[in-house]
Amino acid sequence: MAQIAQLGQLSQSEARLLLNEIYSDGIVSREEAEALFRLNSTLAAPGPDWTDRFVEIVKDFLLLQEAPAGWVTEEETDWLISQIGRDGHLPNDAEIDLMLSTLRYADGAPVRLSHFCLDAIANRIIEAGFADDEMTERMRRILHAPAGDGSISISRHEANVLFRTNDAIGHALNSKSWENVFAKAVLNHLVSAAHPDPQTEEGALTREAWLRDTDVSVGGFLGRMSNAFISGKWFDRVSYSEESAARARYYAANEARRTGAKITGEESQWFLKRLGWDKSITPAERRLVNLMKEDVPAFARGLSEALREDGLRDSA
Incomplete structure (x- = not known):
């Protein structure tokens, strides 16, 4: 393993052969793991075979060889970030997938x-200037993973x-999936922030449920909560005052009573400005x-009123 650090740039086939030889014995020390990180950095375009094996080796080392197991x-x-963030370079696909896999199985x-x-x-997405299918899927995976906090x-x-x-x-x-991942994740945050106690919804507001796939529908999660928007302490946590929260519940109740209520284009623009999005809409x-106007128009109306004077609270 120590000789890896002395190797120059390798082809994918050479790297794969070397990695298979390494993996036959596994790695049992950080010195070996660090050598593997250095080998990974020599590859201009690591292929999926390399990435899968690299992720498996280092993830197993972290979770099985290092104490406490799991x-x-x-x-x-600290050590993992120092290896991935060395020299200020952006993490490559293999390093990002390593973190995703480690977070999933830890x-x-x-x-x-x-x-x-x-x-x-x-x-990585910002540097590329667009979100392709692969990076959008990685974004979905990190948002889907249980949060460390x-x-x-x-x-x-x-x-x-x-x-x-x-x-x-x-x-x-x-990628078309980018719109769905963005919309579902942000709406999940907004509903959870406005909810008086998200943990009482029996899994309806968990990140895992909302981001299990890239399908855009959220009606199944929110349909049974629609009437609850008008009661209890809804919107309290996103308003600085009891008055604005009460106003939000009042308008949400009115919206919920409208048969077939939908948000018009004008109301949509008004709502976006309430959230501070006074710019060209992406x-x-x-x-x-x-999503809001189709699935939860009452919630959208209530949130708009809750934010009329205050803006979304930092504690949300």
Whole structure:
């Protein structure tokens, strides 16, 4: 393994042969793992065979060889980030997939590893200038993964990263799935932020349920909650005052009573401005508005009123 560090750039076939030889014995030390990271960095365009094997080897080392088994500690996170973020380069596909696989199979990991992986995916998309199918799927996977901070729904940090990414590539020729991932994740955050207690919904608001695939429908998650928008403490957590929350519930109730209620184009623009999107609307943002007006017009109306004076609270 020590000789790997001395190798120059390898072809994919040479790297695959070397990796198969390494994997026959496994890796049992960080020195060997670091040599593997250096080998990965020599590949200009690693293929799927290399990526799959690289991910499997390093993930198994982290979760099976390092103590405590199954967990990623703070110290291990420092080490992993130092290997991936060396020299300030953007993580490549193999390194991103390693983080995704580790987060998926770990019993627990620090939230900053999730944030680092999310930022890496966002920065790769922004650098490319568009979101292709592969990077959109990686974005879906990191949002679908259990959050290190225990958040069951999409967090404010994750929603902000999505907005930052979409601001950069919103009018590009993106994967069609990008619109769906963006819209479902942001709506999940908005509904969860406005809900008085998201954990009482028996899984209806979990990131895993909403982002299990790229299908855009969310009616099944929200349909049975539509009448609840008008009661309890809905909108309290996104309003600074009890008055604005009460106003939101009042307008949501009125909207819910409208037979076949839909949000008009004019109302859509008004709602977007309430959220601070006073700019050219991207296809992904339009998909978000369409989700609201088709599935939860009462919630959209209530949220618009909740944000009339205050803006979305930082604690949401």
